[in-house]
Amino acid sequence: MTSAAATVHYASSPVRTVSSGARSAVVTPFPTHCSACSLRSTCLPCGMPTADIGDVDGVIRARRRIRRGEHLYRAGDPFTALYGFRSGFFKSYVDTPDGQVQVTGFPMAGEIVGLDGIGAGVHTGGVVALDDGEACVMPYAQLQDAAARSPALAHQVHRMMSREIVREQGQVALLGNMRADARLAAFLLELSEKFAARGYSATDFHLRMTRDDIGSYLGVTLETISRALSRLQEQGLITAKLRTIAIVDVARLRRLVPEL
Amino acid sequence: MTSAAATVHYASSPVRTVSSGARSAVVTPFPTHCSACSLRSTCLPCGMPTADIGDVDGVIRARRRIRRGEHLYRAGDPFTALYGFRSGFFKSYVDTPDGQVQVTGFPMAGEIVGLDGIGAGVHTGGVVALDDGEACVMPYAQLQDAAARSPALAHQVHRMMSREIVREQGQVALLGNMRADARLAAFLLELSEKFAARGYSATDFHLRMTRDDIGSYLGVTLETISRALSRLQEQGLITAKLRTIAIVDVARLRRLVPEL
DNA sequence: CGGGGATTTGACACATATCAAGAGCGGTGG
DNA sequence: CCACCGCTCTTGATATGTGTCAAATCCCCG
Numbered sequence: 001m002t003s004a005a006a007t008v009h010y011a012s013s014p015v016r017t018v019s020s021g022a023r024s025a026v027v028t029p030f031p032t033h034c035s036a037c038s039l040r041s042t043c044l045p046c047g048m049p050t051a052d053i054g055d056v057d058g059v060i061r062a063r064r065r066i067r068r069g070e071h072l073y074r075a076g077d078p079f080t081a082l083y084g085f086r087s088g089f090f091k092s093y094v095d096t097p098d099g100q101v102q103v104t105g106f107p108m109a110g111e112i113v114g115l116d117g118i119g120a121g122v123h124t125g126g127v128v129a130l131d132d133g134e135a136c137v138m139p140y141a142q143l144q145d146a147a148a149r150s151p152a153l154a155h156q157v158h159r160m161m162s163r164e165i166v167r168e169q170g171q172v173a174l175l176g177n178m179r180a181d182a183r184l185a186a187f188l189l190e191l192s193e194k195f196a197a198r199g200y201s202a203t204d205f206h207l208r209m210t211r212d213d214i215g216s217y218l219g220v221t222l223e224t225i226s227r228a229l230s231r232l233q234e235q236g237l238i239t240a241k242l243r244t245i246a247i248v249d250v251a252r253l254r255r256l257v258p259e260l
Numbered sequence: 261m262t263s264a265a266a267t268v269h270y271a272s273s274p275v276r277t278v279s280s281g282a283r284s285a286v287v288t289p290f291p292t293h294c295s296a297c298s299l300r301s302t303c304l305p306c307g308m309p310t311a312d313i314g315d316v317d318g319v320i321r322a323r324r325r326i327r328r329g330e331h332l333y334r335a336g337d338p339f340t341a342l343y344g345f346r347s348g349f350f351k352s353y354v355d356t357p358d359g360q361v362q363v364t365g366f367p368m369a370g371e372i373v374g375l376d377g378i379g380a381g382v383h384t385g386g387v388v389a390l391d392d393g394e395a396c397v398m399p400y401a402q403l404q405d406a407a408a409r410s411p412a413l414a415h416q417v418h419r420m421m422s423r424e425i426v427r428e429q430g431q432v433a434l435l436g437n438m439r440a441d442a443r444l445a446a447f448l449l450e451l452s453e454k455f456a457a458r459g460y461s462a463t464d465f466h467l468r469m470t471r472d473d474i475g476s477y478l479g480v481t482l483e484t485i486s487r488a489l490s491r492l493q494e495q496g497l498i499t500a501k502l503r504t505i506a507i508v509d510v511a512r513l514r515r516l517v518p519e520l
Numbered sequence: 521c522g523g524g525g526a527t528t529t530g531a532c533a534c535a536t537a538t539c540a541a542g543a544g545c546g547g548t549g550g
Numbered sequence: 551c552c553a554c555c556g557c558t559c560t561t562g563a564t565a566t567g568t569g570t571c572a573a574a575t576c577c578c579c580g
Contacts, residue, residue, distance in 0.1 A: 094429050098518040102433040116429065119422035125429065144411060151408055161421040162379035168428040169354050169376065169385065173362040175435035176479035180568070211527065219436035221569060226528055242527075242577075258358040440536070471559065481537060486560055502545075502559075 033057050042110030042197060043084050044138075044156060052152035059146045059153075060084075062137040066129040072113070074126040079117025081139045085109050088133010089208040093216075094125035103216040104171075106191075106209060109133070109198055115161055130208035175219045178258065183218040184228045185256040188238065192247055203250070207243035293317050302370030302457060303344050304398075304420060312412035319406045319413075320344075322397040326389040332373070334386040339377025341399045345369050348393010349468040353476075354385035363476040364431075366451075366469060369393070369458055375421055390468035435479045438518065443478040444488045445516040448498065452507055463510070467503040 034045050034056045045053045063086065066072055072083055075095050085107060092105045092113055104125060107113050117123040118140070147154040174183055196202035207214075211222040218225070229240045237253045239246040247253060254260050294305050294316045305313045323346065326332055332343055335355050345367060352365045352373055364385060367373050377383040378400070407414040434443055456462035467474075471482040478485070489500045497513045499506040507513060514520050 094433055096433050096437060096519045100437055100518075102429075102436050104429055104432060115422055116426050117422070118418045119420075119426055124426050144415065147414065148408065148411055151404060154407065154414065155404065157418070158378045158421070160379075161418070161425065162375055162377070165421065165424055165428065166376050166379055166384050168425065168432065169362075169364055172364060172428065172431055172435060173354055173356050175432060176362050176476065177356060177360055210525095216436065222527085223529085223570085224568060227568095230528075258360075259356045470557090482559080483538085483561085484536060487536095490560075 034060070037086070039084075039086065039110040044112055044160060046156075047159070048152055048156050052150060055146055055150035055153040056156075059138045059142045060136045061139055061142060064135050064137050065132070066090075066135060067132050068129050070129050072127040072129070072135065073117075073123050075123055077117075077123045077126075079114070079121050079123055079140065081137050082112055082114040082143065083127075083135040083137060084112045086134040086136060088129055088135075089131040090127055090129050090133065091209060091213060092125060092127045101216060103209075103213050104168075106130070106213075106217070108194060112160060115164055173259065180218070180220050180224050180228045181231060182257050183220065184214075184225065184232065185237075185253050186259070187214065187218055188245065188247060189250075189254060189257065189260070191245075192250075203247045205245055207245060294320070297346070299344075299346065299370040304372055304416060306416075307419070308412055308416050312410060315406055315410035315413040316416075319398045319402045320396045321399055321402060324395050324397050325392070326350075326395060327392050328389050330389050332387040332389070332395065333377075333383050335383055337377075337383045337386075339374065339381050339383055339400065341397050342372055342374040342403065343387075343395040343397060344372045346394045346396060348389055348395075349391040350387055350393065351390050351469060351473060352385060352387045361476060363469075363473050364428075366390070366473075366477070368454060372420060375424055433519065440478075440480050440484050440488045441491060442517050443480065444474075444485065444492065445497075445513050446519070447474065447478055448505065448507065449510075449514060449517065449520075451505075452510075463507045465505055467505060 034040050034043070035050075035053045037043070040046070040053065045056050048056075064072075064083070066088060072090070087109050090107045090113070091103060092107055093101050093103045096102055107127070113127050114123070116125055143153075143157065147157055174186055178186065191205065191207075192202045195205050209217075211225045215222040215225045220228075229238070232238045232253070233240050235252075237247070237249050237256075239248060294300050294303070295310075295313045297303065300306070300313065305316050308316075324332075324343070326348060332350070347369050350367045350373070351363060352367055353361050353363045356362055367387070373387050374383070376385055403417065407417055434446055438446065451465065451467075452462045455465050469477075471485045475482040475485045480488075489498070492498045492513070493500050495512075497507070497509050497516075499508060
């Protein structure tokens with residue numbers, strides 16, 4: 001297991017300082033300053049009073065590089081920290097007991113993962129990099145300490161978790177109500193917005209995940225994804241050549257999604 | 261809107277004491293003591309050190325009775341409090357913009373709702389009573405104050421939200437991977453466990469929701485639910501007469517669910 | 521240049537949605 | 551107490567969307 005060597009474990013109490021993280025080459029021991037980070041508008045500090053953003057800085061004890069195909073954590077790993085992505089593209093998933101994998105999201109820069117582990121102290125799902133990236137490591141013990149001292153930060157953590165709950169409810173609604181083409185359209189629009197929010201083109205982008213990943217995320221098979229892409233292309237809504245996607249007609253694409 | 265009159269609104273800061281809640285007949289102004297509550301093993305204090313359970317008591321400012329068909333809150337209502345159910349059976353749902361309703365859960369005694377409102381300060385979904393019940397009202401401002409003083413309580417809130425995230429991931433996996441009979445079997449087993457945890461029979465119970473509600477929750481039509489129930493009955497796994505359900509063969513029912 | 525995984529496309533099977541009709545149950549009012 | 555009415559539930563016939571199986575192509579990577 002190469003991931004074992006790459007995983008950073010913090011003793012939960014007292015918290016080990018990150019200088020000891022030098023044992024692993026993928027951990028950068030330099031603290032990052034949120035107030036100077038270009039992602040502060042989407043990441044944990046999102047919406048916090050500017051004066052309180054500094055409260056987050058003390059929580060971040062390291063940055064961790066993740067190469068494509070590498071796991072940030074897997075189901076069953078002990079929960080030690082939350083991770084805020086600085087760059088890269090990722091896939092979060094849960095294993096179902098019969099060996100299947102259910103993709104639960106495609107987090108990218110500015111998003112935070114690891115919340116699933118708080119409840120049981122163990123991660124119930126995993127996160128793998130679809131592209132090289134970097135994450136800020138926020139040891140949970142540090143976060144607890146900082147939140148106890150900063151009401152603004154404490155509230156921010158609640159908001160972050162609440163938004164994750166709402167996001168998943170939207171996914172449930174998608175899986176429960178929409179058909180394949182609508183699901184795919186919703187997915188493409190979701191991606192488009194996420195790219196746009198990060199300064200990339202909202203219409204032309206490159207998929208980092210396979211058809212199989214998309215299918216799992218949307219609750220259909222990879223063949224259905226492939227066919228749905230072809231149909232959208234025939235209708236002139238998009239251009240899709242392998243993983244290169246161009247949205248040609250946003251308005252009509254949006255009209256495919258009953259919930260918009 | 262009768263629900264407007266029944267809704268208790270707390271000013272977010274400073275927090276109005278609940279004695280003013282006497283204007284509404286459905287609010288009981290007597291504080292409740294968690295340490296004496298029979299539901300403490302499933303409710304918010306679940307798993308907390310006994311010494312810290314008292315920290316929760318200060319948060320609860322009222323109890324609220326809800327009659328069948330009445331809404332605890334609706335989508336769009338301002339978020340003011342979390343609610344812990346002391347009794348009753350409920351249905352949580354989100355409205356999809358095209359007028360549909362997606363049922364997201366069937367919370368009952370010992371469960372907590374309202375977490376969806378923290379993120380935006382407004383509820384994104386609603387909760388309606390399927391049967392008369394009572395809820396402990398935990399104004400969010402109180403909860404914040406108490407959590408700032410009690411690390412154990414702060415952690416407990418995180419755990420509660422994390423578990424909700426994991427629960428929804430399980431629902432996503434169900435909607436994404438399982439077929440109608442398996443979904444229904446999983447639903448019946450989930451209900452069975454919830455009833456058993458509350459001291460009711462794990463094998464004989466009464467459904468409080470319609471076939472339509474179940475169908476929405478499981479992402480299929482009410483006809484499919486009806487047929488699936490008939491099939492399970494033909495196979496001798498259950499007895500279903502209207503809303504009266506008896507689980508005859510738990511083992512075989514469980515084998516229908518690929519994830520168990 | 522070769523090979524393996526990813527993608528596309530087709531044919532077919534099957535599960536579920538849709539449309540429709542009728543029965544059963546429960547609440548209400550005479 | 552009974553009759554009625556509305557809602558829920560069941561069941562059937564049919565349509566349709568998606569899954570499954572299979573084969574061919576394409577692309578990327580070594």
